[in-house]
Amino acid sequence: MVTIKIAVRARGLPIYLDSPESFGFVVMVPVTATFTYLLAVFSFGLDGDLAARQSMYPPRMFTRPLTTGALAGLPMLYGSAAMFVLWAVTRLFALWPTGSHVPSLWPALMLASLLAWTQALTWLPYPLPGLRIIVAVLWLGTIDAIAILALHFNARESLMLGILAPQIPLAYLVARFAVARARRGDVPDWRGTLVRLTQVADAASHRREDFGNSAMAQAWFEWRRHGRSLPVWVAILLPFELVLLWVAGDSTSLVFTILLAVLLTPPFMATFAAASVSKSSASASDSYGMSPFIATRPLTNAELVAAKLKMAARSTAAAWVLVLIAVALALELSGTSVVVLERWHRFSAVVGDPRAVVLLLLILWGCIASTWTQLVQSLYIGLTGRAALINGSVVLVLGFFVLFGPFAQWIAETGRLGEIWSALPLVFAALVALKMIAAVWIGTRLYDRRLLSDRTLVTGAACWSLAVFALYGVLVWLLDTPHIPHYLLMLLAILSIPLARLSAAPLALASNRHK
Amino acid sequence: MSESVITVSELTRRFDSKMALDSVSLSLPHGAVYGLVGANGAGKTTLIKHILGLLRAESGSVRVFGLDPVADPVGVLSRIGYLSEENDLPGWMRVDELIRYSRAFYPAWDDAYAEELRQSFALEPAAKIKNLSKGQKARVGMLIALSYRPDLLVLDEPSSGLDPIVRRDILGAIIRTIAHEGRTVLFSSHLLEEVEQVADHVTMIDRGKIVLSAPLEEIRESHRVDGHTPSLDEIFVARVGMSDVTPSEE
Numbered sequence: 136m137v138t139i140k141i142a143v144r145a146r147g148l149p150i151y152l153d154s155p156e157s158f159g160f161v162v163m164v165p166v167t168a169t170f171t172y173l174l175a176v177f178s179f180g181l182d183g184d185l186a187a188r189q190s191m192y193p194p195r196m197f198t199r200p201l202t203t204g205a206l207a208g209l210p211m212l213y214g215s216a217a218m219f220v221l222w223a224v225t226r227l228f229a230l231w232p233t234g235s236h237v238p239s240l241w242p243a244l245m246l247a248s249l250l251a252w253t254q255a256l257t258w259l260p261y262p263l264p265g266l267r268i269i270v271a272v273l274w275l276g277t278i279d280a281i282a283i284l285a286l287h288f289n290a291r292e293s294l295m296l297g298i299l300a301p302q303i304p305l306a307y308l309v310a311r312f313a314v315a316r317a318r319r320g321d322v323p324d325w326r327g328t329l330v331r332l333t334q335v336a337d338a339a340s341h342r343r344e345d346f347g348n349s350a351m352a353q354a355w356f357e358w359r360r361h362g363r364s365l366p367v368w369v370a371i372l373l374p375f376e377l378v379l380l381w382v383a384g385d386s387t388s389l390v391f392t393i394l395l396a397v398l399l400t401p402p403f404m405a406t407f408a409a410a411s412v413s414k415s416s417a418s419a420s421d422s423y424g425m426s427p428f429i430a431t432r433p434l435t436n437a438e439l440v441a442a443k444l445k446m447a448a449r450s451t452a453a454a455w456v457l458v459l460i461a462v463a464l465a466l467e468l469s470g471t472s473v474v475v476l477e478r479w480h481r482f483s484a485v486v487g488d489p490r491a492v493v494l495l496l497l498i499l500w501g502c503i504a505s506t507w508t509q510l511v512q513s514l515y516i517g518l519t520g521r522a523a524l525i526n527g528s529v530v531l532v533l534g535f536f537v538l539f540g541p542f543a544q545w546i547a548e549t550g551r552l553g554e555i556w557s558a559l560p561l562v563f564a565a566l567v568a569l570k571m572i573a574a575v576w577i578g579t580r581l582y583d584r585r586l587l588s589d590r591t592l593v594t595g596a597a598c599w600s601l602a603v604f605a606l607y608g609v610l611v612w613l614l615d616t617p618h619i620p621h622y623l624l625m626l627l628a629i630l631s632i633p634l635a636r637l638s639a640a641p642l643a644l645a646s647n648r649h650k
Numbered sequence: 651m652s653e654s655v656i657t658v659s660e661l662t663r664r665f666d667s668k669m670a671l672d673s674v675s676l677s678l679p680h681g682a683v684y685g686l687v688g689a690n691g692a693g694k695t696t697l698i699k700h701i702l703g704l705l706r707a708e709s710g711s712v713r714v715f716g717l718d719p720v721a722d723p724v725g726v727l728s729r730i731g732y733l734s735e736e737n738d739l740p741g742w743m744r745v746d747e748l749i750r751y752s753r754a755f756y757p758a759w760d761d762a763y764a765e766e767l768r769q770s771f772a773l774e775p776a777a778k779i780k781n782l783s784k785g786q787k788a789r790v791g792m793l794i795a796l797s798y799r800p801d802l803l804v805l806d807e808p809s810s811g812l813d814p815i816v817r818r819d820i821l822g823a824i825i826r827t828i829a830h831e832g833r834t835v836l837f838s839s840h841l842l843e844e845v846e847q848v849a850d851h852v853t854m855i856d857r858g859k860i861v862l863s864a865p866l867e868e869i870r871e872s873h874r875v876d877g878h879t880p881s882l883d884e885i886f887v888a889r890v891g892m893s894d895v896t897p898s899e900e
Contacts, residue, residue, distance in 0.1 A: 352754035
């Protein structure tokens with residue numbers, strides 16, 4: 136943000152953030168990402184299982200010569216300080232829309248309150264598995280809703296401060312109680328009163344039959360370890376999004392905006408789920424390394440990666456089944472299906488039924504494929520187990536998000552869009568060349584190190600080529616216009632089908648498994 | 651007895667400036683019970699990790715069943731039963747789930763033997779691993795390592811920090827394995843009296859170097875003074891000393 140501001144103020148680059156989209160992209164995305172990261176760090180949420188009954192406060196801290204108040208208070212104090220710094224930096228260095236009034240204090244207090252409650256709720260032991268997620272979503276959602284309501288009625292800063300200021304001491308009291316219970320090892324248990332339900336849940340998740348082979352066993356292991364996160368997160372978010380359809384009524388733009396948000400939810404949540412999926416082993420002591428239990432499975436590196444890919448496919452399928460069922464039900468029950476069908480008929484009348492159906496399927500396939508890709512595309516980094524590489528990649532991605540918006544706007548404002556459009560084939564060709572060089576380099580190493588058999592390499596290459604040609608065929612048929620040359624569609628198809636990063640995953644795992 | 655199960659030649663490994671293994675060579679014959687002893691940080695775990703293929707040899711070579719454990723992890727690991735000091739079994743699994751999961755990897759898995767071990771170790775099938783005591787976790791680890799009757803059993807400090815009853819169970823299981831089937835065991839420990847009970851060959855390692863490697867009886871005989879046969883503890887202290895051993899990554 137500092138770089139952008141300097142570029143704008145000192146060099147006079149024509150970047151304006153008056154539109155909500157530009158502002159959201161340049162300011163809110165990096166701030167939200169940083170806030171989420173700080174939230175996870177200061178609540179120790181990266182270390183444990185959110186759905187477990189036990190407190191997520193790290194047990195190793197309980198042996199420190201500190202009072203329970205200090206154990207609860209210090210992370211809250213440091214976390215709140217970090218949130219105040221985050222807001223101060225944002226207020227000072229972000230490019231705010233012209234003429235907008237930027238509040239001084241309450242957003243910092245809001246961030247600190249949300250952190251304090253997240254800390255309190257994650258450190259609290261719960262009587263039932265999964266209850267933490269429900270309580271946290273409802274309580275944090277309520278605080279959010281109160282703040283949004285106050286803003287809607289143009290509440291003054293002093294009122295906002297009045298609403299938010301008591302939150303931190305209240306959260307501290309809850310956190311202190313939570314840490315005290317966790318320190319004593321107290322975990323309430325209501326499962327006894329819900330024996331039947333527990334038995335049903337246990338029967339559903341408990342594996343009773345034997346596995347056909349080791350690959351199936353490892354795929355089950357991965358599913359139990361990481362596969363359920365994405366469908367659960369999507370299931371938590373969906374009701375909040377779909378309930379808006381009842382508010383939307385017959386507003387076509389609102390209905391389609393909601394549907395777009397719903398369609399983007401699985402790939403968006405997959406980026407978060409990918410952080411745990413790409414870890415070599417959740418139980419490794421150094422958190423990035425590979426645990427001996429997994430490393431000593433009599434499986435090849437490729438089979439270990441294949442189990443992760445299968446799990447990601449199942450996880451994606453489960454999330455999308457949820458989305459499709461929920462969307463169909465919500466459209467029908469809210470009465471907004473009429474709006475959607477009316478638009479659909481108009482669209483198919485213009486482009487023809489076959490094209491409309493194929494386009495719809497292509498969009499759906501794109502969303503599903505993108506969800507799966509988000510889950511697996513960082514495997515080649517995460518599986519290396521190198522902390523510097525993993526953290527560096529996160530910084531790079533954040534940097535990309537921060538710079539992409541202003542760069543795009545700079546292109547638009549300086550009238551270079553036409554030049555970029557003309558240069559698009561060249562850019563695509565360069566990217567394709569890079570992708571193919573990387574793929575050949577990776578393929579050679581896979582072959583040299585015998586990480587994949589000759590047959591797997593050849594089959595993989597054949598399947599990839601087939602997928603590229605199939606996509607190319609569909610694109611040519613769909614975009615039958617002289618304005619888009621066919622070779623550009625071929626380049627697009629090559630770039631769309633994952634190859635290099637996915638192929639690098641066994642190499643990454645091998646470097647971690649055999650250090 | 652002549653066929654080597656493990657052959658390590660001139661294996662050297664550094665961690666930054668620290669020499670973890672310095673030109674280590676050893677050969678483990680089929681059917682032997684090999685005790686690997688040394689102080690904390692001597693290099694026992696580093697050596698075992700090379701044998702399992704979890705570390706790549708910087709120089710020298712490691713062969714297990716004649717195979718390179720890094721190049722052919724399946725060929726090597728499918729014939730090894732391994733119990734580590736860390737005992738990082740997945741806490742979220744139930745005992746019976748872990749048994750079902752593990753048996754999928756080993757075609758030679760013996761259900762009857764696994765059940766016999768489960769009963770003798772008094773393990774509840776429905777118990778979650780994370781709720782088990784350290785001793786019970788070690789018993790589960792032992793059950794998983796033994797139930798497919800591996801050709802080579804590798805135990806890295808298996809009884810470290812465990813109570814005498816669990817240690818007896820683990821030693822008993824090892825002894826049964828050896829007595830009934832004549833399989834090969836590599837047993838690392840700094841509890842020398844345990845090693846003395848089961849090992850027929852002892853290798854002492856100190857600061858990455860092998861300082862003594864011979865059959866146990868031969869070691870005892872060679873250290874006999876005035877008719878007194880010293881214990882392995884005494885021999886170890888005499889050979890290695892304990893004063894200047896610094897803990898580090900093994």
